[in-house]
Amino acid sequence: MSTAVERAPASALAGSEPVGIAGIGLGVLAFWLALPPVHSRTVALPAVVGAAAIACGAWAVAGGRRRLGWAAVAAGVIGIAGAVLATHASVSHLQAVITWSTILAATLVFATPLTYAAIGGMFSERSGVVNIGLEGMMLMGAFFGAYGADKTGSWVAGVLIGMASGAALALVHAFFAIHLRADQIVGGTAVNFLALGITGYLYVDIYGNNGTPDNLPAIPDVHLGWLGSIPPHSLGSFLDEVLGSQNLMVWLSFVLLVVAYIVMFRTPLGLHIRSVGEHPRAADTVGISVYGVRYASVVTSGALAALGGAYLSIGFVNSFTENMTAGRGFIALAALIFGKWRPFGAFAAALLFGFSSAFAPQLQNVDAWSTYGTLFEALPYVLTLIAVAGVIGRSIPPAAIGRPYQKQ
């Protein structure tokens, strides 16, 4: 809350924040009404709801919450436009594409590794060190998670070894960025290639042609069978399909989210991290060890990013292949920026990115729409660019990010 409150103008109208959030919700609702299972076949109902979303947005903008307000306006407009398109599409096509339980379950699968890496990145970047090496740290976690689980026969040990490997790689990055004051983008890129080389070499050297063994100890799924018995039946089975057999790491990511928020914004430690990232000189003068905080933050970010990688290898697909993170570290960085370097913001962005990954293949279930999937997958990145460019409320990074600190 702290920074959001600081940045809200003094003239804010009462309640503009909840109204803005409600506006975004109404915009999504407007679109949803035209889709299965509700299937409003006329535009009238979604149009009314969408107009309400736009009104809420306008209220929030007038109340000083510009970014939120414009987002609600955009949600309303997109909701109406989407509803118009949906009412023109045939019902059978919509039903082939929209299976909410499948899409939402896959959204969580794709969002989880991004969440871990983005939260990790938050620690590093809030302390003032750009971490473009998240990708490499995830990859280390993916390989060493699988290797550790294979050698020790325990997924817990695998996860811990994976985290340690990510932390070790982060330490390399931290040393170059903090002690040697190297360019952090260049250092991070080098760290990514280093991880690609290490994991690729060891993978081929250890596992050769046949890949990781198919009996790797896996992070267990959490089976919540009771969800299916929640009345009414349709709701119960829906919840069961979305949440009923997600991996333990998915649930842990929710816990991590809350913990990261509390640590960063509700504890002295978080204040130290943020002050080092905003104004290291000032932090130094009040006795905070800038180097110490930055080292700890970067190493933490490596361990958390590696958790995301371990989820991929021994949580979801249960094997390792070279470069299996496939750019997720960079996407997590985009989620962090889109989420304004805040845990819940980054999580929301990760969900949005995950949703687009989950939804894109669904579009192919209708031949005529199959080519739009790729386009849809690009949407989150367009949104990130808009956020960075500042069209609707700029994403402002920590003030001292990317600038090495020199002790005096």
Added chain:
Amino acid sequence: MKSKRLLLLAIAVVAAGAALAAGLGSSSSNAAPRATARVAVVTDIGGLNDKGFNHLAYVGLQRAQSKLGVDGRVFITNTAEDRLPNLRSAAQQGYGLVIGVGFLMFDPLDKLAPAVPNTKFAGVDVPYALLASKPANVRGLVFKEQEAGYLVGYIAGLEIKRHPYKGKQVVSGVGANKVPAIIHFLTGYAAGAKKANPKVTVLINYANDPTFADQAKCKVTTQNQISRGSGVVFEAAGQCGLGGLTAAKQSGVWGIGVDADQSFLGPHILTSATKKVDVAVYQTIQAYAQNPDGFTGGSDQVFSVKNGAVGYGKLSPKLSKADRAYILARVSNIAKQIASGKIVPPSGT
């Protein structure tokens, strides 16, 4: 299967011939150093041990070294910028035949080949039509992936007819990305499944994974297909597809592998659509070694069911004896018809 045996026979005959030519009774490998053909393989990005193209090309070269006694060397390409320098240094170092691996070799081959007319080149997966300079010393080595896809689709269609999954006759295919080779595989697959079983529904999805390494994407795509009732999933998706094959295993449905025979992954692999880059590389080296001056470029050499370079892999040991016999009898008949040109699987491009 029969064509494979013929191929082995042909290899044995040629090897015997080569041994004779190399000097009767001499066991020394450098008996005739002047006659030794020098061959270089330039890999594509991904390393020698990628379980795909590069690896199979290397296997083909190794086989040629041991069976034909050629002098071989591998140039490893690490980045896109390495392709042209690697091809050039192979030519400069006096390798008479230089084989570039991978579709993206078309551009460097196009640039280099006219400048070194005395070196012969071959490009795995490089259609000659893409070479704008029309060099006479480059031969394209292209595969009819649709024939392999057709055969495994036929097997999938038969299997689901005999054992519907949850009462439905649905099979599916996953591609990593829309590139020509994958479109060929999947188009052939759909046609083959329909041929075996007109009642079958075929689902085709792409995981949108340009890296071919993102297992999570193929797994989610495959899970969607399984939830829509697919009982057989074909993964034409390189390493990405391994995630899909895991999904098949976890859901208790059949998986079909691609490129190499992936039966080693376990009994859930019904069969594999094989694309034998090693055979193509070996045969190309063999043709060159026998008559370097007669090795001509300027066109494509097509590898197909007919010459044993594409086909289907081992059938799963989990199949009952009756099912296996039923499938084998029919699919080998279809393979014969493809080889004779009676059936022409669609390529989709």
